[in-house]
Amino acid sequence: xxxxxxxxxxxxxxxxxxxxxxxxxxxxxxxxxxxxxxxxxxxxxxxxxxxxxxxxxxxxxxxxxxxxxxxxxxxxxxxxxxxxxxxxxxxxxxxxxxxxxxxxxxxxxxxxxxxxxxxxxxxxxxxxxxxxxxxxxxxxxxxxxxxxxxxxxxxxxxxxxxxxxxxxxxxxxxxxxxxxxxxxxxxxxxxxxxxxxxxxxxxxxxxxxxxxxxxxxxxxxxxxxxxxxxxxxxxxxxxxxxxxxxxxxxxxxxxxxxxxxxxxxxxxxxxxxxxxxxxxxxxxxxxxxxxxxxxxxxxxxxxxxxxxxxxxxxxxxxxxxxxxxxxxxxxxxxxxxxxxxxxxxxxxxxxxxxxxxxxxxxxxxxxxxxxxxxxxxxxxxxxxxxxxxxxxxxxxxxxxxxxxxxxxxxxxxxxxxxxxxxxxxxxxxxxxxxxxxxxxxxxxxxxxxxxxxxxxxxxxxxxxxxxxxxxxxxxxxxxxxxxxxxxxxxxxxxxxxxxxxxxxxxxxxxxxxxxxxxxxxxxxxxxxxxxxxxxxxxxxxxxxxxxxxxxxxxxxxxxxxxxxxxxxxxxxxxxxxxxxxxxxxxxxxxxxxxxxxxxxxxxxxxxxxxxxxxxxxxxxxxxxxxxxxxxxxxxxxxxxxxxxxxxxxxxxxxxxxxxxxxxxxxxxxxxxxxxxxxxxxxxxxxxxxxxxxxxxxxxxxxxxxxxxxxxxxxxxxxxxxxxxxxxxxxxxxxxxxxxxxxxxxxxxxxxxxxxxxxxxxxxxxxxxxxxxxxxxxxxxxxxxxxxxxxxxxxxxxxxxxxxxxxxxxxxxxxxxxx
RNA sequence: GCCUCGGUACUCCAACGGUAGAGAGGGCAGACUCAAAAUCUGCACAGUGUCGGUUCGAGUCCGACUCGAGGCACCA
Numbered sequence: 001x002x003x004x005x006x007x008x009x010x011x012x013x014x015x016x017x018x019x020x021x022x023x024x025x026x027x028x029x030x031x032x033x034x035x036x037x038x039x040x041x042x043x044x045x046x047x048x049x050x051x052x053x054x055x056x057x058x059x060x061x062x063x064x065x066x067x068x069x070x071x072x073x074x075x076x077x078x079x080x081x082x083x084x085x086x087x088x089x090x091x092x093x094x095x096x097x098x099x100x101x102x103x104x105x106x107x108x109x110x111x112x113x114x115x116x117x118x119x120x121x122x123x124x125x126x127x128x129x130x131x132x133x134x135x136x137x138x139x140x141x142x143x144x145x146x147x148x149x150x151x152x153x154x155x156x157x158x159x160x161x162x163x164x165x166x167x168x169x170x171x172x173x174x175x176x177x178x179x180x181x182x183x184x185x186x187x188x189x190x191x192x193x194x195x196x197x198x199x200x201x202x203x204x205x206x207x208x209x210x211x212x213x214x215x216x217x218x219x220x221x222x223x224x225x226x227x228x229x230x231x232x233x234x235x236x237x238x239x240x241x242x243x244x245x246x247x248x249x250x251x252x253x254x255x256x257x258x259x260x261x262x263x264x265x266x267x268x269x270x271x272x273x274x275x276x277x278x279x280x281x282x283x284x285x286x287x288x289x290x291x292x293x294x295x296x297x298x299x300x301x302x303x304x305x306x307x308x309x310x311x312x313x314x315x316x317x318x319x320x321x322x323x324x325x326x327x328x329x330x331x332x333x334x335x336x337x338x339x340x341x342x343x344x345x346x347x348x349x350x351x352x353x354x355x356x357x358x359x360x361x362x363x364x365x366x367x368x369x370x371x372x373x374x375x376x377x378x379x380x381x382x383x384x385x386x387x388x389x390x391x392x393x394x395x396x397x398x399x400x401x402x403x404x405x406x407x408x409x410x411x412x413x414x415x416x417x418x419x420x421x422x423x424x425x426x427x428x429x430x431x432x433x434x435x436x437x438x439x440x441x442x443x444x445x446x447x448x449x450x451x452x453x454x455x456x457x458x459x460x461x462x463x464x465x466x467x468x469x470x471x472x473x474x475x476x477x478x479x480x481x482x483x484x485x486x487x488x489x490x491x492x493x494x495x496x497x498x499x500x501x502x503x504x505x506x507x508x509x510x511x512x513x514x515x516x517x518x519x520x521x522x523x524x525x526x527x528x529x530x531x532x533x534x535x536x537x538x539x540x541x542x543x544x545x546x547x548x549x550x551x552x553x554x555x556x557x558x559x560x561x562x563x564x565x566x567x568x569x570x571x572x573x574x575x576x577x578x579x580x581x582x583x584x585x586x587x588x589x590x591x592x593x594x595x596x597x598x599x600x601x602x603x604x605x606x607x608x609x610x611x612x613x614x615x616x617x618x619x620x621x622x623x624x625x626x627x628x629x630x631x632x633x634x635x636x637x638x639x640x641x642x643x644x645x646x647x648x649x650x651x652x653x654x655x656x657x658x659x660x661x662x663x664x665x666x667x668x669x670x671x672x673x674x675x676x677x678x679x680x681x682x683x684x685x686x687x688x689x690x691x692x693x694x695x696x697x698x699x700x701x702x703x704x705x706x707x708x709x710x711x712x713x714x715x716x717x718x719x720x721x722x723x724x725x726x727x728x729x730x731x732x733x734x735x736x737x738x739x740x741x742x743x744x745x746x747x748x749x750x751x752x753x754x755x756x757x758x759x760x761x762x763x764x765x766x767x768x769x770x771x772x773x774x775x776x777x778x779x780x781x782x783x784x785x786x787x788x789x790x791x792x793x794x795x796x797x798x799x800x801x802x803x804x805x806x807x808x809x810x811x812x813x814x815x816x817x818x
Numbered sequence: 819g820c821c822u823c824g825g826u827a828c829u830c831c832a833a834c835g836g837u838a839g840a841g842a843g844g845g846c847a848g849a850c851u852c853a854a855a856a857u858c859u860g861c862a863c864a865g866u867g868u869c870g871g872u873u874c875g876a877g878u879c880c881g882a883c884u885c886g887a888g889g890c891a892c893c894a
Contacts, residue, residue: 220822224890249894335893349892420893613842615831625830627843682832685841762837767875769837807874813836817874
């Protein structure tokens with residue numbers, strides 16, 4: 001009788017041995033293997049690892065371990081994204097320091113990762129909260145500053161009243177703070193920005209390189225986020241104002257249909273136009289109301305349009321018509337020029353506004369019978385131009401071309417582009433982040449901290465009040481904040497804000513090539529050798545923020561000659577989330593599944609297999625549908641096979657049972673393909689088949705002594721090493737090999753063994769299956785057709801009718817059409 | 819409102835335009851056992867969300883609808 005497979009014993013046995021032989025070290029200079037860089041998104045250290053981490057790292061590990069087996073020198077590093085608000089909030093709550101909390105959690109997570117046995121290279125670890133790391137954040141900031149890509153401006157920013165800090169556009173989700181779900185408000189503040197909009201076109205156009213290599217969904221989300229719109233700027237003269245007002249429109253063809261103009265209520269232009277008119281008081285009241293609106297209010301659907309007539313008029317440049325100017329909150333101050341020409345007939349929002357204010361509607365595009373001026377439903381499609389003077393009769397594209405050219409000629413307009421993307425606001429009024437390396441001097445203004453003074457280290461949080469209060473806690477660190485101006489020596493103050501932690505993660509993948517380098521952010525030579533990342537693995541939650549910022553940084557670094565490539569991540573795999581009973585796990589929902597408990601109960605390998613086998617990697621997993629005990633049962637079956645093998649190490653496989661050998665080689669080929677196409681669940685199913693086939697061969701086939709059984713068992717061990725490292729190593733050892741199975745090498749497939757002895761051909765009449773026949777895989781079309789025509793079922797199916805067509809696809813099918 | 823992705827047994831999921839079922843969970847029955855667990859063997863359960871089209875042939879391609887998930891959301 002077999003003894004039971006001792007899951008935890010096996011774990012305890014192999015971990016120290018692996019520590020000793022360190023199979024995943026990738027940094028040896030003389031390593032002859034070709035390089036590959038497999039990267040998992042690094043975790044935030046908020047407590048222990050959870051099921052989501054377990055899934056992500058299991059997926060990344062399959063890829064990493066596969067390429068190692070295929071003979072690559074794989075760099076598979078891990079680190080911690082360890083600056084951020086949760087540490088600060090925890091510190092406030094516990095009365096301790098963010099640093100202490102953070103590094104404690106890192107230790108906990110690191111221990112869990114080691115237990116989980118990922119193929120991480122433990123020689124390459126980084127923490128973004130180490131001064132040795134964030135020094136280079138500061139260096140990068142100053143590089144961007146030198147290039148004019150980091151700048152300060154005073155403008156309305158997203159403000160989270162609960163976190164008491166500003167937020168990037170990307171951190172506002174449906175009007176709520178992504179961290180705490182508080183309704184975000186607007187606040188006018190002087191803040192630091194990175195000029196990502198300068199790179200909008202390249203961020204958009206370079207996505208062509210990623211086509212087919214990144215999930216289509218992510219590319220689409222990035223495209224939408226950048227939101228390039230092509231249109232024209234048109235100048236309108238304003239009565240009683242010297243300078244014209246420029247509007248941006250994507251539909252210059254409808255210029256003759258403009259019946260009014262709208263300016264953003266919160267724009268400077270609106271206030272200026274209202275000043276001194278009889279509407280001024282009304283406008284001011286309206287503006288007060290607009291300022292109080294939260295994003296939530298603004299986002300409410302079916303919100304009635306509101307606005308104030310400013311008692312001013314614009315002149316339509318194409319026909320000289322007087323257009324009333326309104327101020328409204330439905331026009332955004334920070335998009336385009338903050339002013340629009342309103343064409344209610346062909347824009348739904350303008351139509352809503354016209355209806356609410358009783359403004360005229362003039363149809364200028366004939367859209368097949370539907371007339372907006374009578375239906376009061378805007379039409380946005382194509383059609384023949386009407387009521388448009390010289391444009392009449394043209395279609396949309398022709399009209400746009402003609403009017404744009406005319407406006408340009410008369411210097412009344414020009415083609416223009418706009419982006420939904422805004423500059424990246426990076427200042428944060430919090431403590432636990434990278435200090436911004438700028439000193440403010442009354443005489444010299446903004447003065448960059450000289451490079452030799454970097455890093456600007458965070459002071460001890462001891463004695464500082466970290467509670468959110470709207471300004472950085474660093475401002476109160478007297479000794480830290482007060483310095484001499486590096487330029488004139490006069491008393492000056494450090495910038496007390498810290499950087500958005502997304503700055504940290506926008507370049508960390510470069511640092512792994514030498515995380516301990518003290519003379520530069522990264523070693524250019526090593527980066528050229530390893531980068532770009534061949535395979536990036538992480539959650540789709542970062543589809544916009546982190547990936548966009550990293551792409552931006554890479555392009556900036558390319559432009560300053562630091563890297564030769566323009567895209568950081570060649571391939572991207574997004575794994576899904578782990579749910580419980582249909583919803584995200586959380587303590588408050590009471591559906592939290594603890595990873596550590598699962599590992600205790602079922603063992604590391606069973607949990608990893610369960611997560612990988614549950615479905616396609618991109619799909620969410622409902623843990624309620626998963627059976628870790630079933631996975632353990634499978635591992636047991638696999639393990640027993642290794643114990644059953646009685647042939648010696650090194651036996652000649654080619655003398656083994658051909659039937660089993662074919663199963664084995666087909667399995668290896670299928671598993672390779674499945675892994676390379678990210679169908680890990682299918683890969684495991686194929687291993688299961690191989691285990692089942694081998695079991696049968698041992699029990700009722702060629703028997704345990706046959707060399708083919710050893711070949712199969714070794715293939716199982718190697719295949720399992722991608723996802724169940726402990727079981728695989730134990731099998732490998734039972735089979736008489738030395739560790740590590742991770743470096744055993746992927747078995748070579750013999751193409752001759754992939755040919756099946758016989759295949760089932762199907763005979764159809766009019767696409768209906770009439771018969772199935774075993775045939776040779778190399779049968780010719782002619783022979784197969786003859787067989788079919790001689791087949792009794794087929795003859796009966798045809799029943800003497802005239803044969804119109806014969807489709808023959810040897811060796812699979814014959815279809816007779818009558 | 820706009821855009822994207824997806825609906826296959828009781829459940830999770832496989833199927834180069836060519837036999838719908840690879841794999842697993844769950845269920846039932848049997849073997850082994852004093853019994854249970856483990857193990858082994860066997861069985862049942864769907865015709866692919868709906869309608870239409872293309873094709874010799876459609877789960878697969880196209881169109882519409884429907885349901886579900888996600889993204890964007892007054893971006894002119």
